[in-house]
Amino acid sequence: MQWRPFLLLVAGIATIYLASLLQDTPYPHPAKILISEQPKTRYLVDETVLTVANGYMYQTSIWFEASLQTSRGMKHGTGRMKTGVIGHLKQVRRPLGELLGKEDVLEQGWVETFKHQLRGPISSISVVPPSEIADEANELVFAVLYHALEDEEAQHFVRVYYLPKLTATHIPTFEYKDILLPGNTWVNAFSLEHHSILFSRDPDNYRFRVVSFPANITSKPHSADSEIVKLRDSKRGDPFGSECVIIPETYRVFTMDFHQTTNSLYENITIVDDQKTITQLSELRGSVPEHKWNWRDMANLTYDNYVDDTSEYIGFVEVAKISQHERLKTDFPKLCFARSSDAKTVVFPLVGSEFLIIDYTDRIDLLEKDKKERKHLYKNDEGTYLPEYYYWSKTKLSTNVYDIQITGFSLNDRGNILALWTEHENIYIYKRGDADLHDTSKKQVLSIHEEDTVLEGGPKVVSQDGISTSGTKESSDRFLDEWSLRMVITPNERARGYSISTVGFINNTNSDNGATGNYIFVGLNNGMVNSYSVDEAEERKEVNFVTFVTDRWDMLIAMSMIVSVFVFNECNHFGS
Template sequence: MQWRPLILLFCGIAVIYLASLLQETPYPHPYKVYTSDTTRWRHAPNEAILTTAGDYLYLTAIRYKVEPVGFHGLRHGVGELKTGVVGHIAQVRRPISDLVQDYANGSTEEHGWTQTFQHDLTGAISKVSRAVTTQDGSNLVQFGVMYHVVDNETTRHYVRIYYLRDGDDGISPLFEYKDVRMPGTTWINAFSLEENGILFARDPDHYGFRMAQLPHDLTMAPHSADAQEIVINQSIPGVSITEYNQPRHVENHHRGLCRVLSPVGDTYRVISLDIYKTENAYHYNMTLADNSTKDDGWHIIDHKHQVSQVYSEDQIDYIGFADVSQFQQQSQRWHVPQPLFSRSNNARSIVFPFVQTMAVTLDYVDHRMNEKTNEFSEYYSWLNNDIPAPYDASIMGMSINPEGNLLAVWSDYNTIYIYKRGSANHTPSIPRRSPSLLDRIDQWLAIADIDTEEEITDTKETRQGHQVAPPPEWKLRMAITRTEGHLGLNPVSAIKFWNSTTKNGQRNYICKYL
């Protein structure tokens, strides 16, 4: 009986530990340095874009369908095309230094935001695309909006491209735009703004996507209202539609596409995601293709297909006599995520939502060595992360930083999950401690991870000058809930990472707009 007190002690500790596992993981949240309510518009925008340029933070609010003054009640159209409505774009900015100084000085000044422009388009907006950033910052193109004009019996599709230029003072960057008229009249259901062109997909079409080249002097004067519209008369077709590319009895279809990094300068490499909804299932098709000059035409590098059910039975309400009774088991309807992409510098890393709460990361690795032939071949790493959201949650947006080592994912429950990997997952000033016994138990129960030496640095294993090791996996490090971040019931519209380097070191900031 001498072991009885120790046995009772260990049993009590075990019960407390098991009870703690029932609670949500208390992830830390970022330190809040600034909050502003003056950037709220009277009408909530359909899309918001946060941009950092020079010493300023720009907030662009985009409304897809607005009734102009004097045209109320003239809206017409039940499909994608509509008349009597136009797109509206408004932008404000503020110096980044003011955002930090106001909080540090205890100031409540809310008049630091200045409006830069308000634009009304000639047609309704359907889509928005953000341009990819480059390592050297040479790409001045920021984002584009697609709008559609119905003129008598003709439909014209336009992309208004916004880009940066130096201000009159030579310090403050300004946003200018040019309107590009797309070829053809068939409906465009997806587009991606690239550095030197526009990727777009039609519905219907014999090709999965097409390419339209932009002029090299796109960002040169004249600008905005002084510039004439750019007319593109033809496009370059992409990969052909194959047999059984689309399932039967499709009720709805979403498509997304963008360009990915390719080591060959004259090669156009594209990833496309098609989501088809039938009566009982969602069909996901991911295709990675390029137009390598060594081959004739386009060829598919990789293809992935997955099917998920539209409805899922709730097993929690299941009881034993349900098989012989009139008990109707509840079904949960899954919501399909919108095919949206977020890219790091030069599109080396791409993230996008997939089935339910799964986030997919596509990383380009320079080369992978074939052990048999001792030769190097190109390699793409696919990483899947399931965010710790409720089972019925849906991913509403994702944002990756230019370096590709910080990732923000937010759901319709207004929770923002912040992931880190590589060098962003390691703080040099804080020494690493040895894992404790509880850490080992958590790892054994598969409820926690212990970082290894390879995961706290950006993996750059090289052989003969080639990077051959895949990037490290994402680690969930922070979370912003609706109470911690004052999110409330307002959905998250946009998130932006930026890095600040001062004499005190480097700091990563995250800006969110609700």
């Protein structure tokens, strides 16, 4: 029986080798430019903001609840309002050329620009959509929402960071203003816009509220020399959103909110317009026109709160087949969104690995020919179609992995490169239009408005929520470029144990030859910032046993230990 350990060892090695051959062919990996080696922060950050201005990359690390030394780490409050903790911000900058791998740039590394402590803890942040911030003066960049107790009254502040007017030789420095929001009801979400703030309260009778900035919000004095800007009134939104997005120069607001019951999880997405109503009486009185919110579009999605997972077992008594049902709870999606600089493309998460893309288009001449989409076109009071429309497409993450949670989105300023990252720390990069140079077949799109659509080579498919799979939609394919998964950044080259904090894009133009390049920056919660080129890909590795050993060494060690235990057990029992 001495041959049994040897056969078991051979069988174990064969199993490991077979597992190495079952690896999926990896997606192309964007070309690495700069990969950080050492963490820059002692404590893991809650959020990171990456900003490019005048040839520098600014990294702002944000801690929501930093302990006060005077409180000895103690915090008070069982709810969302707490004392004994404060918000903390730290910003560093580095020449952009270093992150882009330019050889003629003198390496300077990261230089600290400021450290700020707030009066109370931070609950959320908001960043303006990507744009050419470096070339504009007095541009708002990002804001943080924090809360403080003044005697017995709860106060809610927004600290807005901006770049003041710059000279040609001046290195930009961030300044800020503190803004006190009206009321003392808890503010659970907000969105920073160019001239205003949208925010929602909990509880409230309205989905959101709007407050406008004073005209001199970015004027002197700045930062610590300035006084708190107290906003007295807010404009109410449509009667009863947690996430708010607004299109510049027009109060067109996207809201998204979730609510959950015992049996179902509901996701509601609305698009509303702000219309000024001028009546004859208001003209005679010279009063301010009334604001009325008109519903443009909406989607109500319903998911089962629990899903049946059936596992079959074979009983030993009378060889009876026993079926055991396990109720799996549906994970609540993380509230996040991304939008292009012109707000014509907006991305929202759905339950699981699905996400929703809303695209603006004015090609109603094509939509009028489609019976299914024509009934959703917008009409004015005269009954004629308005030259604008939002096309809703529901997309599932293109991966063979089981449903995973999407934890963040990022869109470039042109709205043709999308990055989303998941709870497994993988970053999936989608491209379309001019950014997608590959000639591949169209991927499937799930349309909110379609009731039934014929797939290529298949029958009509309708899902439970009325959202259908569209693979041959002729009219929309002519004016909407479809997204294709082109690249994936895996956590192999990043430090294990650290998660993704933010992802940002930049389109850099070389003044010598006018060539453009798209770059992606990945900020981790340990302060590291990695840069990649999404126009170039790393040399694709062959899938073989060597790559299995180098890339999946943790799995190899686990399988080897299991085989070793069995071989050792056989040797002890039958080796003598």
